[in-house]
Amino acid sequence: MSKQLLSTQALTKTYIMGDIHVHALRGIDLSIDEGEFIAIMGASGSGKTTFMNLIGCLDKPSSGTYLLDKIPVHEMSDDELTLIRNQKIGYVFQSFYLLPRTTAKENVELPLLYCRHCNLHQRHEKALHALSIVGIAERAKHFPNQLSGGQQQRVAIARAIVNDPMFLLADEPTGNLDTRTSVEVMAIFQALHKQGKTILLVTHENDIAQYAERQITFRDGRIISDKKNPNPRQAADDLLKLPQLAEED
């Protein structure tokens, strides 16, 4: 049995907007092991994004417990959460969230800038290594506006993995991409997964969820299904079937 990465118990999140209490999460019990590739699914408003924010330490739960690597994250201060975000979690967002007028390499270096033990040389090495993993090292000096959507998302993935986090958190990473590029990005995630990375993928597209090994579905702030996908689709195979597009510049 593989090691447990994180677990939540009775995790809730309530937003107070004036007099109205919005129960975004109504008690989530979940356990995730190291090395899993999970798709979190659900319609908009189902609570999946809120759940991702909590898991990603971007937000604090209203009640319940969240253990990450057996550490009670729900009790932590802002500064401790900042450290966890920096060291243990890699984020990939729907609209890439790269800093404008900043080169791809500098964007990838960003998490390392806020890490205390990295010198300039290590930063440089790690950033280039991460870029080469996602196959975009030759674009290191390009600015985001000189890159296509798929390339930007690759840079974002490189940024997420540069600090060698415990897991990757991807929020609708293919939401802004066309079919072929989506499959390419999924191929990268699957390749990273094969190398042992734990990946949490939030998506509302059933097609994309098929690439994951476990599918968790949210509705109205609760988990309504949690099932294994013993035969996930292989993005690399799918890519071969898709018509080849003109080479991106």
Add this chain to the structure above:
Amino acid sequence: MSILGIVRIAFKSLLRNKTRTFLTMLGIIIGVAAVITMLAIGKGAQKIVEDQVNSMGTNVIMVTTNFSQSASNVRQAAGTGNLLEVADVEAIHDQVKNILYASPVYNTYGQLKFEGANWRTGIMGVDVDYFYIRDMKVSDGDLFHASDVESGAKVCVIGKTVADNLFNGVDPVDKIIRIRNIPFTVKGVLEAKGQNVMGMDQDDTVIAPYTTVFTRLLGQHWRNMMVLVSAQSKEAIPMVQQDILDLLQSRHRGTTSDEFAVRTQTDLAEAANSVSKTMTILLASIAGISLLVGGIGIMNIMLVSVTERIKEIGIRRAVGAGKRDVLLQFIIEAVSISIMGGILGIGLGFGAAEVVGNAMKWSVAVTPWSVFLSVGFSMAIGIFFGWYPASKAANLNLIDALRYE
């Protein structure tokens, strides 16, 4: 993360917006340059005043009568008392300790004539001590001597302005001029001294032995008699002042100490300096206000910049920047703008002071403390006006910042 790293981040983001950074800096540049230039001009003015005061001579004490009071308590104009006489000067010279020289000074006006030219100027009747007290030298010819004073010789020395206006290129030495129609031999031309503290031309003068002026020009009337004394040292001045007052009171029975004025050049210097100081403070405070406006400009731009970069702040926070990192980044950006502006402002201030100095022929002096002051002030402005936008940036809600469109 290290401060150095944050400094690097701050500089990168400043460089991403070069035009905006420079325009923001401009407020500080102009403010600092204005402060430095104004203080330099003020310092220059002060130096001119000091030079003028020093041109009076060193450790000079002036004794004058203040006013006279008749038996019916009617006060007359200052200097009408006619209380001081030559015997007083001799008494001061002989009896007061710690003095080097003492000379009577009679002031009057008169028309001067030489051949076809004429010139109206101030005439001074003095003893030879006067030349030592005021440290006067001739550029041409010679001063008159004690024997001339004793005999009441009709000799004089003239200032450069008089020489220029009356002689028109002719060498004045040993020429005979007419002062109020009485012939005087010009013994020498004095070295130029320039303006005095009151702005009067010190070279527009004729100096003759007081005995001659008294008997030939003034007749029976003693007018505006003044005694000029020089003390041995600066420290002795207060004592000498008091001794002179005491002596004069004992010599003139029935007078009060109010009736004599014993002033030093320091008094004059202070009066003149207070004017230039007031002007300097006025100019510098106007410049200071422009520095303040520059600071508000920084805050303005930083606030805009925070709003513009909410998303960037969210991204940085998401990948591991703490609140402290964001706070420091924005403060360092503000402080860098103000310090760089300060440094450029110092350069501009030096340049402007130089230009003003050349244009006005003043010795404009940039003082080191005005440089420290403006750099310190601009740094403080950066921190002060950078703090609010920075704390606003640091305290943004992470999720809101990240989802901000």
